[in-house]
Amino acid sequence: MNTGGPSADTAAPVLRRHRRGRMVAAGLVAAVVALFLAGVLLGSYLVSLPDFFRLLAGAQIPGASFIVMENRLPRAVVGIMTGIAFGLAGSIFQTMLRNPLASPDIIGISYGASAGAVAAMVLFGAAGFAVSAAAMAGALLVALLIYVLSHRHAGPSNAASSRLILTGIGCAAILQALVSYLLTRADVRTAQAALVWLNGSLNSSNWDRAAVLAACLLVLLPAAAALSRSLRGLEMGDDAAAGLGVTVAPARLGLVTVAVLLAAAATAAAGPVAFVAFLSAPIARRLLRGRASLAVSALVGAVIVLAADFAAATVLPQFLTNGTALPVGVVTGALGAPFLLWLLVSANRVGRGG
Structure with a gap:
C-alpha cells in the first residue's frame, strides 16, 4: 500500500506557499534597501x-556630513521603524478581529494620540519629546477606554469584534471633534x-527619536513574535x-496591548501617518x-512609508510646492482613501449579494 501520494500532494502546496513567502519577503527587503x-x-x-559609506565610517565631507548624518539618515531610519510598527499593529488588529477595518487609524487609537498631542501643544505649549509622550499617553488611554467599553458585556467573538470596532469609530469621531475644537482655541x-x-x-526626525523608537521595537517585536501562534489561532475564531x-x-x-503600543510608539515618533496600518496587511495578503504574515506586513509598512516620504520630500515638491517638502501623511492619505472607499463599496455589494 502506497501512502506517499497523499502526503506528497499535501506537502507540495505548503512548500509552494513557503517558497512564495520567502520570495515576497526577499523582494520587500530589496525594496526597503533601495x-x-x-x-x-x-x-x-x-x-x-x-561618499555615503565614507560618512558611515566617520569621514567628514563638507555639506554632505550634516545633510546625510543629521537629516536624511535619521529620517530614513525613523521611516523604516515607523512603517514596521504601523504595519505590525494593523496586521495584528485586522487578523485578530477578522475585519479589514480594524486598524489603529480607523478605530480611534491614532485619534487618541492626536488628541493627546494637540492638547499638549495648545494647552501647555509642549514641543518636541513632550508632544511625543502626550501622543503615546493619549493612544494608550483611548485604547484602554475602547477595550473596556467594548468588553463590558461578554458575548460571541464576532459580536465582540464588531463592538470593539464600532466603539473605536465612535471614540474617533468624538476625539476628532475635540481636536478641531482645540485648534480653534x-x-x-x-x-x-x-x-x-x-x-x-x-x-522632525532625529537620532533621539530614532533611539526611543528602536528601544520600543526591541521590546515589542519579540513580544509580537511570541504571540504569533496565538494570533493564528484567533484568526480562526475563539x-x-x-x-x-x-x-x-x-x-x-x-x-491588543502589543498592537496598541506599536501604534502609539510609531505615532509618537512621526505623528498619525494615515492609512499605513490600514493598507499594510491587505497588501501583504494579496x-x-x-x-496573513506579520513579517511581510511589517515590511510592506516600511515600503509604504519610505516610498511615500521619498515622493513627499523629493519628487512632488518639484511639481506642487516650489521645493517645500510635504508631510508624508499627505501621500499615504491620498493612497489609502481610495482603498477605503473601494473596501466599503465591495462590502456593500457582498452584503446585498452582488
Missing part, C-alpha cells in the same frame, strides 16, 4: 554611494505646528483557538495570495 538609499542619496544635494503658530503633526511627518490550546482572553489582551 528606497532607503534613494531617500539618503537623492534630492537637491546628491550624495554618491562611496490655539494661536496661529501653534495651530500650524499642530496641523503639520496631525498630517504625519518625518521632517472556539477554534481554544481547541488548539490557546488561552483566548490572555492572548487577546496581550495582542502578495501572499490570502495568507
Whole structure:
C-alpha cells in the first residue's frame, strides 16, 4: 500500500506557499534597501554611494556630513521603524478581529494620540519629546477606554469584534471633534505646528527619536513574535483557538496591548501617518495570495512609508510646492482613501449579494 501520494500532494502546496513567502519577503527587503538609499542619496544635494559609506565610517565631507548624518539618515531610519510598527499593529488588529477595518487609524487609537498631542501643544505649549509622550499617553488611554467599553458585556467573538470596532469609530469621531475644537482655541503658530503633526511627518526626525523608537521595537517585536501562534489561532475564531490550546482572553489582551503600543510608539515618533496600518496587511495578503504574515506586513509598512516620504520630500515638491517638502501623511492619505472607499463599496455589494 502506497501512502506517499497523499502526503506528497499535501506537502507540495505548503512548500509552494513557503517558497512564495520567502520570495515576497526577499523582494520587500530589496525594496526597503533601495528606497532607503534613494531617500539618503537623492534630492537637491546628491550624495554618491562611496561618499555615503565614507560618512558611515566617520569621514567628514563638507555639506554632505550634516545633510546625510543629521537629516536624511535619521529620517530614513525613523521611516523604516515607523512603517514596521504601523504595519505590525494593523496586521495584528485586522487578523485578530477578522475585519479589514480594524486598524489603529480607523478605530480611534491614532485619534487618541492626536488628541493627546494637540492638547499638549495648545494647552501647555509642549514641543518636541513632550508632544511625543502626550501622543503615546493619549493612544494608550483611548485604547484602554475602547477595550473596556467594548468588553463590558461578554458575548460571541464576532459580536465582540464588531463592538470593539464600532466603539473605536465612535471614540474617533468624538476625539476628532475635540481636536478641531482645540485648534480653534490655539494661536496661529501653534495651530500650524499642530496641523503639520496631525498630517504625519518625518521632517522632525532625529537620532533621539530614532533611539526611543528602536528601544520600543526591541521590546515589542519579540513580544509580537511570541504571540504569533496565538494570533493564528484567533484568526480562526475563539472556539477554534481554544481547541488548539490557546488561552483566548490572555492572548487577546496581550495582542491588543502589543498592537496598541506599536501604534502609539510609531505615532509618537512621526505623528498619525494615515492609512499605513490600514493598507499594510491587505497588501501583504494579496502578495501572499490570502495568507496573513506579520513579517511581510511589517515590511510592506516600511515600503509604504519610505516610498511615500521619498515622493513627499523629493519628487512632488518639484511639481506642487516650489521645493517645500510635504508631510508624508499627505501621500499615504491620498493612497489609502481610495482603498477605503473601494473596501466599503465591495462590502456593500457582498452584503446585498452582488
